[in-house]
Amino acid sequence: MPLAPEIxxxxxxxxxRWDGSVNTACQDFFEALHLSIGPLNPDHTIKYEKNVKYGPDPRHRLDVFWPADATSTNAALPVVVYFHGGAFKxxxxxxxPHMHANIGRFFASQGMIGVLGTYRLLPEARxxxxxxxxASALSWLHDKVHQYGGNRNAIFALGQSAGGGHLAMxxxxxxxxxxxGQSLVRGVLLxxxxLKYDLSKKGRRESMEEYYGTTxxxxxxxxxxxxxxxxxxxxxDADVASVPTPELFLMLAEWDFEECVQGNLDFARLYAERRRRLPRFEVLPGHNHVSYALSIGLPGDEVGPKIADWVRQCSEGASS
Structure with missing residues (x-):
């Protein structure tokens, strides 16, 4: 069942089209939809803990969602960590109120540990x-996620927009x-x-010059x-130990903006040259730059289940 026609x-x-006004309109629209449908899977009990510290900075925070019976049954569940976007600032x-909790709750409802992670931003970040x-957040989870019933060897990192750029870096x-020397993640979804910047655009140029500290x-x-x-x-030619081993998956929206589309296509081409194979790559029909993330958990959402299926496939054989 696809998303409702009005969506x-x-x-x-x-x-x-992509700018701050479109982003705000999307947040307002999808927040109202999540509010209208009530709790996700009300028969599935979910626990959560917000503002879990993984480091010293005020931005070093995680929100963790898990099935209520996970820790009591000594479960070793896959862990899905979502790092948000926001143009580095x-x-x-x-x-x-419902986002990005919709993502954490969805994966918890799928028998996984859902985690939301944030990071330092401009103007302070460099x-x-x-x-x-x-890396610090994922290291913390590798050491601590068993407390929530998670499997340290089945951590999947998702990075959206700027969060995906930081994750790929x-x-x-x-x-x-x-x-x-063990990989902190079993899979990476960008x-x-x-992944690549169009510095001819004034806003992008100014932010990147500030973040990288150079013109x-x-x-x-x-x-x-x-x-x-x-x-x-x-x-x-590479030392096998230095080659990233996690499963790599790239997703783009059908209506992503040109800079994002071109950067991902160039990246996929370069990856194929360097690694002698293409990463898994998928286009999400009918979505724009944020709609697929903001709609996870809504009736007709196909993206959340698609990611959950990928996690389950990659998790097969993961030791606890």
Whole structure:
């Protein structure tokens, strides 16, 4: 069952237009929808803990959602961690009363541990704060998620937009490993991720110059996720221990904006050159840059179940 016709029409009204007003309109629209349908799966009891600290900064926070019986039954459940977007300067685990809690609750309702993670933002943040924060959050979960019934060897990191950019930078910089050299994640899903920047656009240029602390655009691009991947040796020449091992999945919306689309296509092409295979890549029909995330848990949502199925497939054989 697809999303309701009124939701599809709302998204189609914007197509690939993207700016702050569209983002706000989407948040208001989907918040009202979540409010109208009431609790997700009311027969499935979910517990949660908000503002769990994973580091010293006020932005080092996680919201954790889990099935009520997970810890009492010594479960070892897959863990899905969502890092929000916001153009390196906005966003949080809670942007409205129901979002992004809709994501944490959905995965908990699927018998998983749902986690929302935030990180330092502009104007305080500077490269590589975002990727360092994501690595720290995942390291904390690797050590602590068993307390909620989670399996440390079945952690899946999802990064949307700017959060996806930070996640990809952390992955390809080799930062998603434990002190023992073990991968902190079993899978990485990049959702409309900021992998490469169009610095001809004034707003993007100013933010990236501030975040990277330079006006040298070639240096900025070299430190993007695309640039970091570009500097890695081809797979056959690389030390196996240094090659990222998690399953990689890229998702784009049909109505994503041009910079995001082009950056992801360029990234997928480069990945194929470096790794001699394409990453899994999927386009979400009928969605824009944020609608697929904000609609998770609504009747007719197909994206949440798609991600949950991917997690289950990748989790097969994971040891606790």
């Amino acid at each position: 599809q029409q709302f998204i189609l009204g914007f197509k690939d 906005l966003g949080d685990n809670s942007i409205t 490269f590589p704060d975002g990727q360092d924060d994501i 952390a992955l390809f910089s080799g930062n998603l490993k434990s002190d023992q 959702l409309s991720a900021a 040298d655009h070639s240096l900025i691009q070299s430190r993007s996720a695309y640039g970091i991947l570009q500097d890695l040796p081809p797979f056959e």
